[in-house]
Amino acid sequence: MRILLTNDDGIYAPGIAALKQCIEDLGEVTVVAPDIEQSGVGHSITFSYPLRIREVHLNNEFIGYGVRGSPADCVKLAICEIMKEGPDIVISGLNMGSNVGIHIFYSGTVAAAVEAAIMGFPSIAVSFDISGDYDDVQDAARVAKNVIGRILKHRLPKGSLLNVNIPSIPSDQMKGMRVTRQFAHDFQETFSKRIDPSGKAYYWLVGTDKSLHHEEGTDISAINEGYISVTPLRYDLTNYHLFQEVKDWNWDDITSYKENKE
Amino acid sequence: MRILLTNDDGIYAPGIAALKQCIEDLGEVTVVAPDIEQSGVGHSITFSYPLRIREVHLNNEFIGYGVRGSPADCVKLAICEIMKEGPDIVISGLNMGSNVGIHIFYSGTVAAAVEAAIMGFPSIAVSFDISGDYDDVQDAARVAKNVIGRILKHRLPKGSLLNVNIPSIPSDQMKGMRVTRQFAHDFQETFSKRIDPSGKAYYWLVGTDKSLHHEEGTDISAINEGYISVTPLRYDLTNYHLFQEVKDWNWDDITSYKENKE
Numbered sequence: 001m002r003i004l005l006t007n008d009d010g011i012y013a014p015g016i017a018a019l020k021q022c023i024e025d026l027g028e029v030t031v032v033a034p035d036i037e038q039s040g041v042g043h044s045i046t047f048s049y050p051l052r053i054r055e056v057h058l059n060n061e062f063i064g065y066g067v068r069g070s071p072a073d074c075v076k077l078a079i080c081e082i083m084k085e086g087p088d089i090v091i092s093g094l095n096m097g098s099n100v101g102i103h104i105f106y107s108g109t110v111a112a113a114v115e116a117a118i119m120g121f122p123s124i125a126v127s128f129d130i131s132g133d134y135d136d137v138q139d140a141a142r143v144a145k146n147v148i149g150r151i152l153k154h155r156l157p158k159g160s161l162l163n164v165n166i167p168s169i170p171s172d173q174m175k176g177m178r179v180t181r182q183f184a185h186d187f188q189e190t191f192s193k194r195i196d197p198s199g200k201a202y203y204w205l206v207g208t209d210k211s212l213h214h215e216e217g218t219d220i221s222a223i224n225e226g227y228i229s230v231t232p233l234r235y236d237l238t239n240y241h242l243f244q245e246v247k248d249w250n251w252d253d254i255t256s257y258k259e260n261k262e
Numbered sequence: 263m264r265i266l267l268t269n270d271d272g273i274y275a276p277g278i279a280a281l282k283q284c285i286e287d288l289g290e291v292t293v294v295a296p297d298i299e300q301s302g303v304g305h306s307i308t309f310s311y312p313l314r315i316r317e318v319h320l321n322n323e324f325i326g327y328g329v330r331g332s333p334a335d336c337v338k339l340a341i342c343e344i345m346k347e348g349p350d351i352v353i354s355g356l357n358m359g360s361n362v363g364i365h366i367f368y369s370g371t372v373a374a375a376v377e378a379a380i381m382g383f384p385s386i387a388v389s390f391d392i393s394g395d396y397d398d399v400q401d402a403a404r405v406a407k408n409v410i411g412r413i414l415k416h417r418l419p420k421g422s423l424l425n426v427n428i429p430s431i432p433s434d435q436m437k438g439m440r441v442t443r444q445f446a447h448d449f450q451e452t453f454s455k456r457i458d459p460s461g462k463a464y465y466w467l468v469g470t471d472k473s474l475h476h477e478e479g480t481d482i483s484a485i486n487e488g489y490i491s492v493t494p495l496r497y498d499l500t501n502y503h504l505f506q507e508v509k510d511w512n513w514d515d516i517t518s519y520k521e522n523k524e
Contacts, residue, residue, distance in 0.1 A: 042305035050464040174517035202312040232504035242494035255436035
């Protein structure tokens with residue numbers, strides 16, 4: 001089995017190293033990841049400047065290919081240029097920090113998996129909540145490997161991917177796994193306004209404590225309650241429920257703007 | 263009516279200026295947009311460095327607030343810091359270039375509208391296909407204003423937004439409007455590999471000719487056939503169709519990895 005492994009924390013991040021080590025007995029792992037950290041880049045792609053592929057060594061050992069671009073760039077470039085036969089599965093992670101709720105829109109980790117799915121390859125995003133005191137990445141990577149192993153026994157239908165989040169507790173305290181839906185409300189993020197030494201204002205984005213949010217059946221509640229969360233995602237954003245309603249609005253003479261001109 | 267207007271082409275772009283001029287008789291327009299072009303940034307957000315808000319003047323006239331950040335940053339900052347009463351509607355555009363199919367994931371224009379919807383405000387992304395020979399931004403902006411005016415007669419339900427694309431033809435040749443779904447297939451983008459003067463390889467992302475794609479009922483077919491495309495979107499990515507199937511997989515003892523340790 002050919003596995004493409006990527007992330008958004010960068011090729012030197014501990015999460016990708018730990019996960020690579022754990023999944024190496026599942027198949028042949030090719031790492032293609034950003035040269036530098038790309039957290040929060042969302043589904044950005046690079047077309048204004050060219051990309052380069054760099055062979056990356058660590059402690060005299062080849063660990064993978066580094067790309068000075070986004071996680072989605074890495075997936076595109078890996079599939080088009082590096083893994084010419086195509087991967088059997090694309091795994092993005094292990095991200096240090098959960099990717100739940102509307103944060104999956106900001107997440108480079110999830111974007112890489114979405115990109116793979118769009119290109120027609122099965123994909124899984126895997127993130128480790130470190131908002132608690134617990135941050136043993138080796139323990140989380142072994143749980144991630146278990147989850148990935150189970151998923152690989154099945155065929156993911158075209159157009160879909162899985163978003164896995166691991167709670168911030170030791171694996172022997174985890175309660176199990178839950179299939180969840182995305183928590184689809186705002187986290188009410190704010191800005192901290194500060195004044196620089198020259199008297200000018202600047203603003204830091206301030207996240208909220210996600211553990212305060214609760215809605216039964218969602219990704220965020222699952223990890224807050226000590227469960228591994230597996231959320232099936234799709235990349236068709238169409239709101240089919242709103243389709244007929246919008247059709248029924250008055251769209252007569254919509255291309256005419258004579259009324260404005262006269 | 264308080265209108266927040268943003269884009270991803272930057273505050274000096276002709277599209278936002280043309281649209282601002284057209285919609286000024288719909289309400290009070292506040293422009294908060296990126297300082298510099300942000301095309302392809304997707305739904306990125308900025309938390310690794312602070313943001314600043316700059317009052318922007320053009321020809322001695324105040325035109326709006328510039329932010330050295332992404333379109334999503336602009337929306338967050340506008341709503342949290344600049345428009346304390348909150349906008350009645352958030353409009354993102356007019357983008358020079360269509361945002362259809364899976365390109366809506368890469369689009370800063372759409373991301374700004376998604377961000378507004380997540381924060382609980384009605385929002386519309388508006389893009390102008392310029393892949394044909396036609397690129398009269400004033401004409402397209404007047405059509406956009408018509409479409410926006412029609413939408414404002416209705417209430418968009420929470421959790422949804424509209425993605426509007428205007429075809430690359432004069433308004434008097436447009437055939438009307440279609441409510442469409444997102445074209446949900448890969449556009450088969452590739453890379454052009456080149457060699458730099460020092461002999462090293464670099465890669466340019468090469469888009470495909472979207473006019474080659476056709477699927478009845480989709481955003482891309484609508485604009486290719488000369489219709490304005492209006493696609494209702496949602497920001498819940500959960501694939502509910504896959505829910506039960508994933509639940510039915512074998513998840514027994516998922517948190518145990520004793521087998522790996524021994």
